[in-house]
Amino acid sequence: MTAPVQTLHHYALVTGCYWAFTLTDGALRMLVVLYFHQLGYSPLAIASLFLFYELFGVVTNLTGGWLAARVGLNTTMHLGMALQIAALAMLAVDSLYLTIPYVMAAQALSGIAKDLNKMSAKSSIKMLVPAAAQGRLYRWIALLTGSKNALKGIGFFLGAAALAALGFKHALLAMAAVLALALALALALLPRQLGKSRRKPKFKQLFSKSRPINRLSATRLFLFGARDTWFVVALPVYLQTALGWEHTRVGALLALWIIGYGAVQALAPAITGRAAAPPGRDALVGWGLALAGLPVGMALSLAAGFDAQATLIIGLGLFGVLFAVNSSIHSYLIIAYARADGVSLDVGFYYMANAAGRLLGTLLSGVIYQYLGLPACLLAAALLVTAAALLSLQLPRAQVPA
Incomplete structure (x- = not known):
């Protein structure tokens, strides 16, 4: 072969x-x-x-x-x-x-x-x-x-x-x-040796990362915290309690959203137009700021009395497209930044931040929704995405593959 x-x-x-x-x-x-x-x-x-x-x-x-x-x-x-x-x-x-x-x-x-x-x-x-x-x-x-x-x-x-x-x-x-x-x-x-480091890394090296890895991990934490702040608890509860949706209808909507979100992620190279020369810092900042504006618009629409069902369904679809592109660029950059020898150390650290972001978002979703409602969850999500975009400014302009 x-x-x-x-x-x-x-x-x-x-x-x-x-x-x-x-x-x-x-x-x-x-x-x-x-x-x-x-x-x-x-x-x-x-x-x-x-x-x-x-x-x-x-x-x-x-x-x-x-x-x-x-x-x-x-x-x-x-x-x-x-x-x-x-x-x-x-x-x-x-x-x-x-x-x-x-x-x-x-x-x-x-x-x-x-x-x-x-x-x-x-x-x-x-x-x-x-x-x-x-x-x-x-x-x-x-x-x-x-x-x-x-x-x-x-x-x-x-x-x-x-x-x-x-x-x-x-x-x-x-x-x-x-x-x-x-x-x-x-x-x-x-192959049996796939990804096995030529050296035996010490446990303390788990926390010894390059500046791009640390910055990208921090942006990932805020990005996924933003998604889950309104998506995990607040949205399904609001659909059931405020709009009267049945459990099966809520589940079907979320399942279809995940399928569509995945499809957009797979098409991200065509969407960004950079399949041959993949996107770097500037693209991440631009797509991040575009995403940050969407939940603000949704919160203002709900507060102004626009049709809540239409606002959420259209907003959810647009959020899925923009979030999927952001996530896909992130997923590429962590692999590009990771060291060839011991890539799993960098990727594992990065996805630890991803998991921490999900936990943060889930907690915020429940607390903010219970005391302030869905529009407040959307505004909190916008703040977290903005933080992710601003942190992205600290990344190198070009990829730094190892």
């Missing part, structure tokens, strides 16, 4: 494994929400089931990059898939054993698995693309990231369909079987 063909073959394998994992991740979330609602759990109790899923994301992204640099990206990818299979098996028991602490423990495993898999898949692309081929790196990262989010939305639909057709236990076992097949293929076909 020639080098270019082998590279494409390995990229397809990494992407396929990531797709299989993402489908089970989205389906599992929907299965847990719907099934435990059927069992009579309160919304607060259901939300608590995902607490460890998010918390362990911060820890996993930080330590997973260090682990991958020592043992190889393929090993951490395999470990992530194996942990997801274990989490699915843990939940495929009689409902009498599905207590809140037990399910939280299973979700903790799933959260660790998700972030190990994501870090491994995205870091692997750095190792498969020559340093001079930045256009190809941008396109491949955009496709991987965009397809992941689209498939997560599809996973929401599959989870609901599997629950109706197979029941909770058998749906989980079917998902575990599919993921086990993907794991077997990965074990057999991916």
